[in-house]
Amino acid sequence: xxxxxxxxxxxxxxxxxxxxxxxxxxxxxxxxxxxxxxxxxxxxxxxxxxxxxxxxxxxxxxxxxxxxxxxxxxxxxxxxxxxxxxxxxxxxxxxxxxxxxxxxxxxxxxxxxxxxxxxxxxxxxxxxxxxxxxxxxxxxxxxxxxxxxxxxxxxxxxxxxxxxxxxxxxxxxxxxxxxxxxxxxxxxxxxxxxxxxxxxxxxxxxxxxxxxxxxxxxxxxxxxxxxxxxxxxxxxxxxxxxxxxxxxxxxxxxxxxxxxxxxxxxxxxxxxxxxxxxxxxxxxxxxxxxxxxxxxxxxxxxxxxxxxxxxxxxxxxxxxxxxxxxxxxxxxxxxxxxxxxxxxxxxxxxxxxxxxxxxxxxxxxxxxxxxxxxxxxxxxxxxxxxxxxxxxxxxxxxxxxxxxxxx
Amino acid sequence: xxxxxxxxxxxxxxxxxxxxxxxxxxxxxxxxxxxxxxxxxxxxxxxxxxxxxxxxxxxxxxxxxxxxxxxxxxxxxxxxxxxxxxxxxxxxxxxxxxxxxxxxxxxxxxxxxxxxxxxxxxxxxxxxxxxxxxxxxxxxxxxxxxxxxxxxxxxxxxxxxxxxxxxxxxxxxxxxxxxxxxxxxxxxxxxxxxxxxxxxxxxxxxxxxxxxxxxxxxxxxxxxxxxxxxxxxxxxxxxxxxxxxxxxxxxxxxxxxxxxxxxxxxxxxxxxxxxxxxxxxxxxxxxxxxxxxxxxxxxxxxxxxxxxxxxxxxxxxxxxxxxxxxxxxxxxxxxxxxxxxxxxxxxxxxxxxxxxxxxxxxxxxxxxxxxxxxxxxxxxxxxxxxxxxxxxxxxxxxxxxxxxxxx
Numbered sequence: 067x068x069x070x071x072x073x074x075x076x077x078x079x080x081x082x083x084x085x086x087x088x089x090x091x092x093x094x095x096x097x098x099x100x101x102x103x104x105x106x107x108x109x110x111x112x113x114x115x116x117x118x119x120x121x122x123x124x125x126x127x128x129x130x131x132x133x134x135x136x137x138x139x140x141x142x143x144x145x146x147x148x149x150x151x152x153x154x155x156x157x158x159x160x161x162x163x164x165x166x167x168x169x170x171x172x173x174x175x176x177x178x179x180x181x182x183x184x185x186x187x188x189x190x191x192x193x194x195x196x197x198x199x200x201x202x203x204x205x206x207x208x209x210x211x212x213x214x215x216x217x218x219x220x221x222x223x224x225x226x227x228x229x230x231x232x233x234x235x236x237x238x239x240x241x242x243x244x245x246x247x248x249x250x251x252x253x254x255x256x257x258x259x260x261x262x263x264x265x266x267x268x269x270x271x272x273x274x275x276x277x278x279x280x281x282x283x284x285x286x287x288x289x290x291x292x293x294x295x296x297x298x299x300x301x302x303x304x305x306x307x308x309x310x311x312x313x314x315x316x317x318x319x320x321x322x323x324x325x326x327x328x329x330x331x332x333x334x335x336x337x338x339x340x341x342x343x344x345x346x347x348x349x350x351x352x353x354x355x356x357x358x359x360x361x362x363x364x365x366x367x368x369x370x371x372x373x374x375x376x377x378x379x380x381x382x383x384x385x386x387x388x389x390x391x392x393x394x395x396x397x398x399x400x401x402x403x404x405x406x407x408x409x410x411x412x413x414x415x416x417x418x419x420x421x422x423x424x425x426x427x428x429x430x431x432x433x434x435x436x437x438x439x440x441x442x443x444x445x446x447x448x449x450x451x452x453x454x455x456x457x458x459x460x461x462x463x464x465x466x467x468x469x470x471x472x473x
Numbered sequence: 474x475x476x477x478x479x480x481x482x483x484x485x486x487x488x489x490x491x492x493x494x495x496x497x498x499x500x501x502x503x504x505x506x507x508x509x510x511x512x513x514x515x516x517x518x519x520x521x522x523x524x525x526x527x528x529x530x531x532x533x534x535x536x537x538x539x540x541x542x543x544x545x546x547x548x549x550x551x552x553x554x555x556x557x558x559x560x561x562x563x564x565x566x567x568x569x570x571x572x573x574x575x576x577x578x579x580x581x582x583x584x585x586x587x588x589x590x591x592x593x594x595x596x597x598x599x600x601x602x603x604x605x606x607x608x609x610x611x612x613x614x615x616x617x618x619x620x621x622x623x624x625x626x627x628x629x630x631x632x633x634x635x636x637x638x639x640x641x642x643x644x645x646x647x648x649x650x651x652x653x654x655x656x657x658x659x660x661x662x663x664x665x666x667x668x669x670x671x672x673x674x675x676x677x678x679x680x681x682x683x684x685x686x687x688x689x690x691x692x693x694x695x696x697x698x699x700x701x702x703x704x705x706x707x708x709x710x711x712x713x714x715x716x717x718x719x720x721x722x723x724x725x726x727x728x729x730x731x732x733x734x735x736x737x738x739x740x741x742x743x744x745x746x747x748x749x750x751x752x753x754x755x756x757x758x759x760x761x762x763x764x765x766x767x768x769x770x771x772x773x774x775x776x777x778x779x780x781x782x783x784x785x786x787x788x789x790x791x792x793x794x795x796x797x798x799x800x801x802x803x804x805x806x807x808x809x810x811x812x813x814x815x816x817x818x819x820x821x822x823x824x825x826x827x828x829x830x831x832x833x834x835x836x837x838x839x840x841x842x843x844x845x846x847x848x849x850x851x852x853x854x855x856x857x858x859x860x861x862x863x864x865x866x867x868x869x870x871x872x873x874x875x876x877x878x879x880x
Contacts, residue, residue, distance in 0.1 A: 069537055069540065070544075070712045070715045070716050070719070070725065071712075071716060073708070073712050074709060074712035074713055074716065077705055077708060077709055077712070078709055081699060081702070081705050084699045085697050085698060085699050088698040088699055089698070094699050094700065126533060126534055127533055127534055127537045130476055130534045130537065130538075131537075133476065137477075212700075213700070290492050291492060291495040291496070292488060292491045292492050292495055292501050293501065293619075293620070293758050293759075294754060294755050294757075294758040294759030295488070295759070296759070297755040297756070297759035297760060298484055298488050298759045298760065298763075301480070301484060301759070301760055302481060302484055302485055305477045305478075305480050305481035305484070306481055308477045309477050309478060309481065312477070318477065341751060341755070342755075344748060344751065344752065345751065345752050345755040345756065347701060348701050348704040348748070348749075348752040349704070349752065349756055350701075351700050351701040352700075352701030352702070352703070352704035352705045352708070353704060353705065353708055356705075
């Protein structure tokens with residue numbers, strides 16, 4: 067891969083589109099996603115003019131850079147948030163997460179049941195659509211809230227922590243689904259219990275390290291002499307938590323977020339905290355995140371609009387309705403005002419990269435590999451889910467900005 | 474590649490060895506190189522215990538991360554130095570660079586002539602040894618001077634700018650050598666003129682952009698609204714200059730350094746300058762540079778000590794003597810004091826990663842692919858040059874620290 071060329075083109079184009087978005091009173095993220103869609107379309111339409119852009123989403127080096135982008139974004143989110151407040155509101159977050167998970171899950175599965183043809187995989191495919199609508203992309207959410215200056219507000223805290231819960235629950239559901247795909251039977255309870263046990267182990271283990279080991283490490287650091295030690299320590303914690311998450315079957319973003327959350331203000335003094343926060347912010351928003359969001363836009367295939375327009379429209383409608391009713395309704399029940407509840411519902415709607423990860427796992431597991439018998443919806447299910455992930459991520463920040471401006 | 478695992482292991486081990494080095498009153502860089510040597514030896518000795526470390530130097534993702542390490546190190550060096558002072562001393566730098574280039578070039582070629590057997594490639598091989606001794610690894614030099622707090626001192630400025638000149642000259646010589654390797658004839662003057670023209674074009678082009686476009690960009694930036702714009706602009710300049718350098722046959726480190734130098738204090742206000750400097754320092758010294766220096770240690774093959782001990786010892790001696798006499802002598806002639814001249818000679822001695830790049834180019838061009846006829850020196854020439862690059866980089870900072878402490 068022609069590294070510097072790719073980085074130069076992506077950085078200049080995403081930042082220019084981001085500036086354009088801001089001038090049109092939209093969050094920069096919207097511009098970055100559209101930059102990715104435009105570059106992807108240019109690469110597909112004129113492959114000989116832009117040879118370096120061809121096949122970029124499958125390039126191992128490029129995937130590493132976008133993975134680092136997701137990692138830094140989640141680490142930043144953790145560092146930026148105040149753990150006391152996040153845990154103080156954990157009952158409300160959990161309620162919002164469960165509401166914001168069950169309603170879209172049901173809507174998605176029902177939609178699948180109405181449209182998908184009979185096949186041995188039908189039940190699994192329906193549940194997959196449900197899971198695809200149930201997730202919330204934490205990295206996208208973090209970015210949108212940062213763009214709008216709401217990351218550490220009460221509403222922002224509920225959105226991010228509920229989104230983290232949601233992703234954990236969705237990943238468990240997905241692992242359960244793919245695990246039982248081979249035999250086409252109804253999911254087994256024993257496997258579900260095992261997966262839940264792994265999640266519990268992950269939460270306990272990271273809490274133990276975060277509460278006992280991190281502050282001890284912070285005290286030890288004062289006696290060490292090497293230069294720029296704090297950022298090394300921060301990254302070490304992030305890499306370690308990411309590995310623990312992956313070892314226990316979760317996505318690394320969950321680990322990176324918790325590492326940032328525990329490390330943030332408990333381990334280091336205020337001045338060091340500011341330095342680390344500034345460094346993470348510069349590297350994330352000035353370098354890696356724009357490239358990461360452009361890579362999401364790359365995945366769009368416009369043919370799906372022509373192939374299954376009705377199914378796609380209903381899927382998009384369910385994606386927003388599910389989160390508004392489920393997460394927004396739960397927030398309202400927890401005592402949030404109507405406009406705050408609406409913001410929470412919309413804020414949980416972007417599916418971003420996490421959707422792509424989940425769709426990728428399902429694709430690899432062979433969920434779309436049935437003989438579709440010419441059925442257009444099954445043939446386009448993967449592309450439709452990818453399109454939903456991009457569309458929800460582009461549309462949510464626009465609505466959210468409007469909701470926040472009204473309140 | 475198991476990304477987070479590799480990054481975690483390398484970061485923890487290099488920083489621990491760096492701390493150990495500081496406790497033994499050595500620069501952290503020495504510890505990081507030794508960490509790399511230890512990890513490389515562990516991976517080679519126990520391949521089944523450390524499967525993830527096997528073949529790391531050839532892994533495309535790992536090479537990208539170390540390339541980014543070199544890039545950030547050079548960008549930091551450029552940003553940290555004051556361009557006026559660098560250019561003010563450019564006559565002295567150029568004298569030191571030429572002296573520090575010609576003496577090791579002659580010593581290396583003479584050593585080759587004395588030891589290498591008759592073959593069609595003998596002349597080229599001798600000149601290659603000369604070039605290998607003539608170069609100075611700017612990234613290693615920058616790191617050592619930063620560790621010792623001397624990067625922006627008069628001596629530090631001479632070392633870094635002379636090292637940049639040296640690398641440009643060496644890269645031209647190397648391109649000339651490899652260009653004529655095919656026919657085994659004496660190097661042609663026409664090709665040499667073409668290469669020199671490219672270097673002149675590079676210097677003029679980057680100066681024009683740096684002096685006219687960068688300050689204009691700095692004024693435009695004030696009217697833009699996107700977040701973390703400055704670091705994006707800095708990286709854009711760095712990537713662009715790196716690409717220009719590569720397009721004109723130079724190594725990208727030269728471009729990254731000049732981008733940092735021109736961007737640094739001329740384009741942005743003092744507060745932004747401090748923020749960018751802190752970000753680059755944290756990312757470089759707290760994350761990428763330790764991994765990059767460990768990757769140099771990885772390349773060591775201990776068998777060369779047994780195979781050609783005398784040749785290796787003489788090569789190492791010539792590596793230091795050549796720079797001390799050539800660069801140190803030129804500095805003395807330019808009016809530097811004796812201890813300053815000694816520091817300049819030693820400071821120009823580390824060959825670090827640039828040597829590995831040059832050896833790699835020569836290896837690819839087939840310089841060591843002659844039928845050695847059982848000649849041990851030809852068979853071990855590549856490994857010997859790699860060993861010199863690591864040894865000079867480990868030993869120079871130890872001597873330099875002692876020289877600075879005495880003055």
